[in-house]
Amino acid sequence: MDREKRNTNYNLYVESKIPKTKAWPSLFKAFLVGGIICAIGQGFFDLYSHLFPNLAESEVTTCMLMSIIFLTCFFTGIGFYDVIGAWGGAGSVIPITGFSNSISSPAIEFKKEGIIYGICVKMFTIAGPVIVCGVVGSIICGIVGLVI
Amino acid sequence: MISVWDYVISFLVGGFICFLGQILVIRTKITTARILVLFMVIGMVLEVFNVYAPFKEFAKAGASVPIIGFGASLARGAIMATKEYGIIGIFTGGLTAAAGGISMAIFASFLFALIFSSKTKKGGH
Amino acid sequence: MQTIKFKNKPYLLNGYSIVGPLEGKGPLKDYFDYILKDDTLKEKTFEKAERKLLQDIVVGAIDAAGLRVDNIEFFFGGDLLNQIVSSSYTARELGLPFVGVYSACATMAESLALASIFVDNGLAENVVAGTCTHFSSAERQYRFPLELGNQRPPTAQWTITGGGASIVSNTPSNVRVVAATFGRVTDYGIADVNNMGAAMAPAACDTILEHLKNMGRSPKDYDFIATGDLGKLGSEILIDLMEHHKVVLGKNYSDCGCMIYDKTERVFMGGSGAGCSASVFNGYILSKLKKGEFKRVLLVSTGALMSTTTSQQGDTIPGIAHAVEFEYCGGEQKDKAKKQLQSVKVMAGKKSANEKRVNMTVISKKPAKRSGDD
Numbered sequence: 001m002d003r004e005k006r007n008t009n010y011n012l013y014v015e016s017k018i019p020k021t022k023a024w025p026s027l028f029k030a031f032l033v034g035g036i037i038c039a040i041g042q043g044f045f046d047l048y049s050h051l052f053p054n055l056a057e058s059e060v061t062t063c064m065l066m067s068i069i070f071l072t073c074f075f076t077g078i079g080f081y082d083v084i085g086a087w088g089g090a091g092s093v094i095p096i097t098g099f100s101n102s103i104s105s106p107a108i109e110f111k112k113e114g115i116i117y118g119i120c121v122k123m124f125t126i127a128g129p130v131i132v133c134g135v136v137g138s139i140i141c142g143i144v145g146l147v148i
Numbered sequence: 149m150i151s152v153w154d155y156v157i158s159f160l161v162g163g164f165i166c167f168l169g170q171i172l173v174i175r176t177k178i179t180t181a182r183i184l185v186l187f188m189v190i191g192m193v194l195e196v197f198n199v200y201a202p203f204k205e206f207a208k209a210g211a212s213v214p215i216i217g218f219g220a221s222l223a224r225g226a227i228m229a230t231k232e233y234g235i236i237g238i239f240t241g242g243l244t245a246a247a248g249g250i251s252m253a254i255f256a257s258f259l260f261a262l263i264f265s266s267k268t269k270k271g272g273h
Numbered sequence: 274m275q276t277i278k279f280k281n282k283p284y285l286l287n288g289y290s291i292v293g294p295l296e297g298k299g300p301l302k303d304y305f306d307y308i309l310k311d312d313t314l315k316e317k318t319f320e321k322a323e324r325k326l327l328q329d330i331v332v333g334a335i336d337a338a339g340l341r342v343d344n345i346e347f348f349f350g351g352d353l354l355n356q357i358v359s360s361s362y363t364a365r366e367l368g369l370p371f372v373g374v375y376s377a378c379a380t381m382a383e384s385l386a387l388a389s390i391f392v393d394n395g396l397a398e399n400v401v402a403g404t405c406t407h408f409s410s411a412e413r414q415y416r417f418p419l420e421l422g423n424q425r426p427p428t429a430q431w432t433i434t435g436g437g438a439s440i441v442s443n444t445p446s447n448v449r450v451v452a453a454t455f456g457r458v459t460d461y462g463i464a465d466v467n468n469m470g471a472a473m474a475p476a477a478c479d480t481i482l483e484h485l486k487n488m489g490r491s492p493k494d495y496d497f498i499a500t501g502d503l504g505k506l507g508s509e510i511l512i513d514l515m516e517h518h519k520v521v522l523g524k525n526y527s528d529c530g531c532m533i534y535d536k537t538e539r540v541f542m543g544g545s546g547a548g549c550s551a552s553v554f555n556g557y558i559l560s561k562l563k564k565g566e567f568k569r570v571l572l573v574s575t576g577a578l579m580s581t582t583t584s585q586q587g588d589t590i591p592g593i594a595h596a597v598e599f600e601y602c603g604g605e606q607k608d609k610a611k612k613q614l615q616s617v618k619v620m621a622g623k624k625s626a627n628e629k630r631v632n633m634t635v636i637s638k639k640p641a642k643r644s645g646d647d
Contacts, residue, residue: 007462007589014463014471017510021427023174030170031163034214038162039155042209046150058221061212062248068213069249073256076420077264085422086269090169092422093183095162095213096249101422102180104257109266109418112318119261123254126421130184130215131250137192138222138242144196145227146238173424177467180423266419268312268319268409268434 026089033088037095041068065096072100077108102126154208161210184215191219195227221245276454276487283392285448285562285599286340286399286440288555289333291326292533293408293434296544296552299534304556305435306333312409312434323407324359327352327436328366331403334438334555338399342367346397349384350438351375353406353547354414360404369401377576378473378502379456380404381437381551382595385572386453388441389597393450398443405436406546415466415581428468430504431540433533436548437555447603448562451569452488453596456480458578460591466584470507470530470542473575476592477503478514481573484596485520492522496567499558501550501574501594502530504542529553550574562601570599 044064052060075081081101085092092098103123110122124131169187172178178186191214194200200220204211211217225245229237243250290305297308307329314329316322327350335342348369350360357373364371374384384402391397409419411432417423441450459479463472477500485491492498503511508528515522529550530543554572561567575594584590 004462007460010461010475011463013513014468014506014510017471017506017513018428018468019506023171026174026424027167027170030173031167034166034169035159035163035210038158038210038213041162041213042155042158045209045212046154050150061217064209065212065217065249066252069252070256073253073260076422077260079264079267079420082269082420082422086424088166088422089424090173090183091163091166093180094166094169094187094215096215096218097213098180098422099184099215099218099249100253100256101420102184103253104260105266105418105420105422107257107261108264108420109413111261111265115262119258123257123261126181126417127184127253129181130188133185134188134219134222134246135242137189137219138226138246139238141192141196141223142226142230142238142241146230146235177426177465180417180421266409266413269412269419 029087030089030091033084033091034095035091037068037091037097041065041095044068068095068097069100072097073104076101076104081105099127099130102130157206158208158210158213161207162213165210165214165216187215188219188222191216192223195220195223200224218246218249274487275483276452277386277390278452278488279389279393279450281393281443282449282451282602283389283441283443284446285450285559286442286444286446287334287338288437288439288559289330289337290437290552290556291330291333291405291435292552292556295538296433296435296533298538301533301553301557304560305552306337306556309434312407319407319409319413320354320358323352323354323405323410324362326407326434327359327363327403327405330405330436330438331363331367331401334401334403334440338440338442340399340440342369344399345369345401345440347372347388347391347400349374349388349400349402350404351380351384351547352404353377353411376593376595377578378545378547378549379574379576379593379595380547381554382453382501382572382574382597383455385439385441385450385597386455386595389450389453392441392443395443400441401438402441403436403438404547404551406432406434406548408432408434408546411546425541426467427541428465428470428506429541430469430502430530430543430545431534432546433544433549433552435552437551439555439559447565447601448559449600449602451598451600452484453598454480454484454487456483456594456596458591458593460589462589464584464587464589466579466590468506469502469545469577469590470504471510472577472590473592473594474503474507474510474514477511477573477575477594478518480594480596481515481571482518482520484571484598488598492520492525495525495569495571497558497561498522498526498571499550499553499573500526500528501576502543502545503528503575504530504545506542507575532557547576562599565601565603568601572597572599
């Protein structure tokens, strides 16, 4: 039996051996965590629209997002966000808090390598693609907007 | 002014988006960076096809807190800026719209990195 | 031949193991020599903590064998950090001639085998072989920042904090090293870094079969066969693979990664890392061997030889396994061994764990000054 065939067979065999875990609990947890984070966001939104009635809706939204981002960085710092993340899975990643956690966690982790080469360089090791794709995507959207 | 319905719909829609994300995680072993990029691009596409605004009107924070909202605001910023400033807007619009979020993420991360250090994970989660 | 049978059968004078707080809650907690309360070891970074850990382990082993650092001729060791820094820095602190060894998580068996070859051929009298891993330093090098809120897939394993070291010597004791088999690098095309057990199982199978064939034995001849860190899934695969070759691994087979953690801890498939087989061997297996509860043991440490770069480039994971066979020789060496054991016991027993640690720092500080001028 040649090597490639052996390897495909082995991979298929391993795949069949991997224990099937129940998906429902983790889906439920993701739903719960994601939902709660969004509801907290709504709370900030209502708070800011009450405090600053002159601001436009989009600006209130920005303030709300900034507050959640700040809080997430704090919770990452005190070592609590990874607990939420391990429990809630995608529920902690997809809200903007996941973006914020993916910037602050390497910043905190690589602090020991110094401020410039640690914090500043490593800050975007995980969230870098989000910013790159965001900028490139927004430029494409701008071009599309110009053409239409 | 504050309505309970806003919270209920935020919870349900936001939760449902994360639910879809978790299905992806389980099925494809997708990593954090990929999930973030994927959902952000979904947000951009929704914005380009003018679906995001009515969706946000309906779902409130359930639409703006997930990274979909971040993508949509990048796209909306770029599109609006081209209407106002022409070609230069293609390049300035996106980041201008998302500046608040990105600046706060960078600033707060820097600040807390100076204050805190990482800790070992407490057992297996 | 792949298997080296030792003519003089070098002795295993003693071993020493230290594990972290999580491992210290596991079912083997009574067998480890020291359990850390704080896994930073009061150091500023996890890398520094790891090298302090290895230093404590090596000094602890030398102490437990009733020797001093200057009685040791060579230090065989390695670890998982890039450029095996923990071992090199330990060797610097202790001022020991250092033979750096790397075969990922199979480092313990490889350094034991090399140490035994040295002693067997009369090239050295007392040699120390040891390794360790630290969960947090491995995590930040191989995976993600510790504070990132991510979930692990169910096939993932948990790098242990801990390690062990053994003293191989020509001074009689009641444990001997009989033979060692160096494994072939085996790759069955697994690319998932979260499924190391499956990537390493074929290597373990290959090495065990080779060792059994060359020694003319069957698994029944061993009281205990231990693989390094295949985990739950990997050891099930190994049993299947061995059955495929018509060799049945019975109840005497277990995996160090499966043994080290409590079943209630959520560590997925079990422990992994170079320190896994090192701590379980020097803690659990060696103490059973010394008492004669195990007469013949086969330790098969398994390693996955990929790097973060190769796995990002989509390469598959090559696995390796080294086997070392030990036997209890308390019967044949009764008088000599008894004396040796008593002196060792007195040495080890009189000191409480705390005193030992104070001792270590004292010993380890002296040569540090010497090595300052390179």
